[in-house]
Amino acid sequence: MSVDQNTVRHIARLARIAVRDDELEHLAKELNSILDWVEQLGELDTSDVEPMTSAVETTMKMREDEVTFGNLQDEVTRNAPASEDGFYVVPKVVE
Amino acid sequence: MAKNDELIGLTLAEARDKLKAKEITSAELTDAYISEMEAGRDLNAYVLETAEQAREMAKASDAKLAKGEGGAIEGVPLGIKDLFCTKDVRSTACSHILDGFTPPYESTVTSQLWRDGAVMLGKLNNDEFAMGSSNETSFYGPVTNPWRREGDDTKLVPGGSSGGSSAAVAAKLCLGATATDTGGSIRQPAAFTGTVGMKPTYGRCSRWGIVAFASSLDQAGPITRDVRDAAIMLKSMAGHDPQDTTSVDRPVPDYEAALGQGVKGLTVGIPKEYRVDGMPEEIDTLWSQGVEWLKAAGANIKEVSLPHTKYALPAYYIVAPAEASSNLARYDGVRYGLRVEGKDITEMYENTRAEGFGDEVRRRVLIGTYVLSAGYYDAYYLKAQKVRSLIAHDFRQAFSEVDVLLTPTAPSAAFGIGEKSDDPLSMYLNDVFTVTVNLAGLPGISVPAGLSKEGLPLGLQLIGRGFDEETLFRTAHKLEEAAQFTAAPEAWWRS
Amino acid sequence: MDIGKRVAREEDWIQGATGDWEIVLGLEVHAQITSKAKLFSGSSTEFGAEQNTHVSLVDAALPGMLPVINRVCVEQAVKTGLGLRAQINLRSVFDRKNYFYPDLPQGYQISQFKHPIVGEGEIEIDLPEERVEKIGIERLHMEQDAGKSVHDMHPTMSHVDLNRSGVALMEIVSRPDMRSAEEAQAYVRKLRTILRYLGTCDGNMEQGSLRADVNVSVRRPGGELGTRCEIKNVNSIRFIGQAIEHEARRQIEILEDGGKIDQETRLFDPKTGETRSMRSKEEAHDYRYFPDPDLLPLELQQEDVDRIAASLPELPDEKKERLMTDYGLSAYDATVLVSDGARADFFEEVAKGRDPKLAVNWVNGDLFGALNREGHSLEASPVSAKQLGELLDLISDNTISGRIAKDVFDSMYKTGRNAIEIVEKEGLRQVTDTGAIEAAIDEVIAANPDKVEQVKTKPKLAGWFVGQVMKATSGKANPQLVNEILAKKIDIPSED
Known part of the structure; x- marks a missing residue:
């Protein structure tokens, strides 16, 4: 499963990271060397193996249905690069 | 300076006792560390010094101590890895993308340390988002290992990702430090700096408020000068947190009490697959030495097999980047941190994340995105999670025969800054002995056990059953006693 | 399939x-x-x-x-x-x-x-x-x-x-x-x-x-x-x-x-x-x-x-079945009722001990007609199930006629008052006194001899007489009694 420059461009797009065209070749090479190396897992027959779902053997604890927070508008917006009247502000989104 | 030397010469346990006995005050101890921290700036271990806050906390501690009150580590000055969110104190995970981020909350682990009386000296450097094994990926620049090769001024890495923590503890810029370990990030830096690094069982410490790298692998733990200090710190850090579903609700034992119990009757397993090709002979020798020490202390030794060991690292480099690619999606320039504008929202995202993430983070986010993308999930992520099951099974098998495993911590001593930074794969190989433990969710501890022929510290690792940190501590304590590791780096940075 | x-x-x-x-x-x-x-x-x-x-x-x-x-x-x-x-x-x-x-x-x-x-x-x-x-x-x-x-x-x-x-x-x-x-x-x-x-x-x-x-x-x-x-x-x-x-x-x-x-x-x-x-x-x-x-x-x-599962309430389909079985409702009426649990509950309260057919007509017809017209929700209904039930009781015991009941209901809806209160205050009690009805019929007969002649060949005209009697009694005469007495007084051929 070799990664070409178009694939790098595509995954960079999915990951929302701008990548310059002149970086593509280098990145493709790097990603390929890592992917080639992890390929060795293919040696193992895992057809009868259940995937690990959690590193901890316990059942999931649940929260009661209680409102435990009041108004945190300031706390959640104070670090925002742009905000106004308690809203986060972003470049216009077109639907 | 003489008084300072005396103060900073105390271990955490000694300082704690002297504070309780009112032989010293937290204010003088904290002041001594503040001047060490300032004198040690060349090491770049701290990315943020909080001297003012430290002095206030020390003053409060002294007030409590004077009344015969105070917590288990009242007045003890610590350094905090920048991955931990600290309330109203800048917390960036050493990433440009979290520029200026000041959390309105305190991580559970640090809040427990403050509850028990600890004093915060500042925030410690780490690899960006804890992705690295040398602390060279930090946005704030690399940390320098206090240790140097004999007769050589080459700047060495302190290991990573908790390189600021390991360097600060080794250089006595704090009494102990918090750290996190996703693939070896506590134990490998501890081995590189002659310190003790304890990665507890997954679920032992809350992950709440710690910047996430790979959620199923991340675990907090201490880096300290000796085993006892690690036991003391872990006791404060550990415990159930209802805010973290993966944290486990079971009592925290008195780890310190386990130290004197010795290893008589314990069976120590030696996993044969850890004897890897190209491992320096001195590490192999040290490992054998470790076996002898434990044998002499009364332990039974047994060779065991962990047949899937060689697949751990590749599996890790699928699982960790996959989780990271998703965990790091929240850094989008909307709610906090860096924003780099663009012509529309997508371009804003892309510019922010291109500028905000360093090369290694970008690499892992791309790999992680790729292995999760349509058509590749089964071949990579699912496969790796199955391999994880096999690795966990290997350990379960081994622990049906033995109580604890002994391995080297890292395949080499500390290397030079820049030596491996161009070759991601060779960097990844640093984690070959530590990463299995994270994949299986087990506890592991690195203990300094000797010096390389170049005069650099080397560590041995003990791996235990889930939630059996006590056996690890008592075995580590024996190993420590036997190794008599008293070497210390020359304090060149103070000049 | x-x-x-x-x-x-x-x-x-x-x-x-x-x-x-x-x-x-x-x-x-x-x-x-x-x-x-x-x-x-x-x-x-x-x-x-x-x-x-x-x-x-x-x-x-x-x-x-x-x-x-x-x-x-x-x-x-x-x-x-x-x-x-x-x-x-x-x-x-x-x-x-x-x-x-x-x-x-x-x-x-x-x-x-x-x-x-x-x-x-x-x-x-x-x-x-x-x-x-x-x-x-x-x-x-x-x-x-x-x-x-x-x-x-x-x-x-x-x-x-x-x-x-x-x-x-x-x-x-x-x-x-x-x-x-x-x-x-x-x-x-x-x-x-x-x-x-x-x-x-x-x-x-x-x-x-x-x-x-x-x-x-x-x-x-x-x-x-x-x-x-x-x-x-x-x-x-x-x-x-x-x-x-x-x-x-x-x-x-x-x-x-x-x-x-x-x-x-x-x-x-x-x-x-x-x-x-x-x-x-x-x-x-x-x-x-x-x-x-x-x-x-x-x-x-x-x-x-x-x-x-044990705590599940009765669901619409079950409720519909039950309403059809227990109350003999049509599938249509039952479907309309269960479309809203509150509506079905309202019906059941009204129907309790009463004629279910009468109850469903009033709930689905008159009450919901009024609610929809006025844009009210059932919760905001000015007429409660208890009140509607009392109105139905007045119809059943012949205190008022079905026709008068419509007026009483309109008044209840506007004022929120109880049916009996409105009936008493406005004197809407049905006239069941045969003497009074007879007198009213006699008056109509006396005033309209031509119609009395016509009805002998045009049985449909009987309705006209009923209407006149009702008018004379302000709609309060019991229609059944009017029919009975009228039949005795004039010769009305059977309709077939």
């Missing part, structure tokens, strides 16, 4: 230029789970708060924040599954659905992809002329709602409010079993009724508590399935109908022009009544689903499910 293979009734076919078409519809309904707090955080779910005031550190995806699941939300999902007669999966898994959007702070939505909490089920929808169709439920899963972007506050910027971010939703996915807009609308109505009976979703479409993604495709009747388009977030039953009609016609036009349908996501514009392609979806989505490593698999015990 596999219900998915059903062919639409001919009257539901759409006539195109090249022949007939049928619509194939599947719905994904997003229903907000009724709970105080969000699915994974302790923030309030209350509607209409000031922007970003119901947002916890977890909801804003601050670094290091972790989700912890709300027990009640899980129970509500199980309850809903049971109400849809669906399989409950004791083990389900939360996955992350990864995509970037400003109202999605984590950069992923926590949802259930491979292992949903509820599997296959079924509901019956009620259509005109007592037609009932079974619609398959493919699955129900829990997921987080997203926040909201406001686009009209600034020419070049959007404003983001995360109050809804993290609110618990159930996504209920139907099989493509519907064949007309009418069926789709009936499906949403029925689903909404069931959710309201269960108390697991308030079904309020205006506030967005219930909204539907509609998958529309067309095919030749009984032919191969066509390519579908998904119309996102349609938030009223009327719009669902409009969106389907428009989208089906659009697709038929394209196909008849020799074109092909692109599988895509579309938006319905209520202003134009049309659907349009979503501009922001130019690239194919790759959501990179994987199990959320911050959460463990959700394991339920059979006992928990049994406990929830």
